[in-house]
Amino acid sequence: MTGSILDRLEEGIVLGDGGYLLALENRGYVQAGPFTPEVTIEHPNALLALHQEFVHAGAEVLQVLTFYASENKLAQIGYSGRLGDINRAAVQIAREAGGESTLVAGDICLTWKYEEGSAAAADECRRLFDSQIGFQMEKGVDFFICETFLHVGEALLGLECARSTGLPAMVTLAFEGPNTRDGKTPAEAAKMLEGAGADVVGANCWQDPGFMLPVLEQMRGAVDCHVAAQPVAYRCTEEEPFFTRSKGFPDKLDSYKLTRYEMGDFAARARDLGANYIGGCCGCEGSHIRQMARVLGKAPSEEREWSVSLDNPQSATEAYKHLRSESD
Numbered sequence: 153m154t155g156s157i158l159d160r161l162e163e164g165i166v167l168g169d170g171g172y173l174l175a176l177e178n179r180g181y182v183q184a185g186p187f188t189p190e191v192t193i194e195h196p197n198a199l200l201a202l203h204q205e206f207v208h209a210g211a212e213v214l215q216v217l218t219f220y221a222s223e224n225k226l227a228q229i230g231y232s233g234r235l236g237d238i239n240r241a242a243v244q245i246a247r248e249a250g251g252e253s254t255l256v257a258g259d260i261c262l263t264w265k266y267e268e269g270s271a272a273a274a275d276e277c278r279r280l281f282d283s284q285i286g287f288q289m290e291k292g293v294d295f296f297i298c299e300t301f302l303h304v305g306e307a308l309l310g311l312e313c314a315r316s317t318g319l320p321a322m323v324t325l326a327f328e329g330p331n332t333r334d335g336k337t338p339a340e341a342a343k344m345l346e347g348a349g350a351d352v353v354g355a356n357c358w359q360d361p362g363f364m365l366p367v368l369e370q371m372r373g374a375v376d377c378h379v380a381a382q383p384v385a386y387r388c389t390e391e392e393p394f395f396t397r398s399k400g401f402p403d404k405l406d407s408y409k410l411t412r413y414e415m416g417d418f419a420a421r422a423r424d425l426g427a428n429y430i431g432g433c434c435g436c437e438g439s440h441i442r443q444m445a446r447v448l449g450k451a452p453s454e455e456r457e458w459s460v461s462l463d464n465p466q467s468a469t470e471a472y473k474h475l476r477s478e479s480d
């Protein structure tokens with residue numbers, strides 16, 4: 153299947169990929185805390201392998217790993233001079249990992265530099281976005297994902313910069329509570345982004361499926377354009393309603409992890425609510441995407457016929473089958 157992201161979305165649901173930084177932190181290639189993606193030049197094979205895992209699991213889009221690959225964030229770890237190298241490498245690696253029909257999405261995200269009502273801060277955000285976008289465009293991306301914005305004001309700036317390339321743009325917000333930091337409901341924010349020319353609007357990161365689905369539902373009801381949802385695969389609670397404020401963040405999240413079946417259920421519920429682009433963010437790994445692909449009827453068929461013999465077991469699956477409950 154070929155065609156632009158907009159053609160694909162017209163044909164049906166598009167399955168995105170999962171999260172990169174937390175997965176690579178687990179594997180020892182990203183530092184918990186700054187979460188900058190110098191891995192694109194320091195350990196490109198680790199990133200390549202993770203992209204390949206997502207494609208193998210059924211992902212139809214690879215998002216380039218340029219989250220926090222902005223000049224200000226890279227300066228924190230002494231890599232500001234490698235801004236171009238890091239952004240270009242991210243696109244190159246995603247291209248190499250993808251199949252013929254895999255789309256590659258460029259990526260910009262929150263800068264932590266935005267200040268409501270400040271023209272100077274807005275200019276600084278634009279400058280940071282434009283420099284990342286310029287380096288990513290040198291290698292060529294298929295569309296842009298502007299992600300994890302806490303302020304719709306900053307998301308609008310990201311959208312403006314992404315749209316200046318002439319490529320389609322998807323914008324997703326991260327919610328700490330019922331509203332954005334600049335006080336907009338999901339419905340209001342989605343309308344503002346659609347009005348400013350976003351092709352896809354939605355939510356990503358911070359919240360787990362249970363907290364994100366109501367956000368998705370509000371957005372779906374407010375706009376005519378495509379909607380997207382990419383939640384984290386870490387459990388959230390009323391006390392810890394988004395994962396970056398949980399006691400487990402940033403590096404003790406193992407016990408928070410959702411199962412592949414919980415993410416599969418999310419995919420089904422998001423589909424039923426009318427989502428067009430469904431994927432995952434932090435904590436969402438290949439096993440989750442694979443189950444989501446199955447649920448959405450997109451699973452690659454790599455499963456083999458297996459002749460089960462309970463009388464002559466050849467694996468623990470058969471040997472202990474009689475001791476397991478059938479219910480789960």
Ligand SMILES: [Zn+2]
Nearest residue numbers: 357358433434
């Ligand atoms: Zn995330």
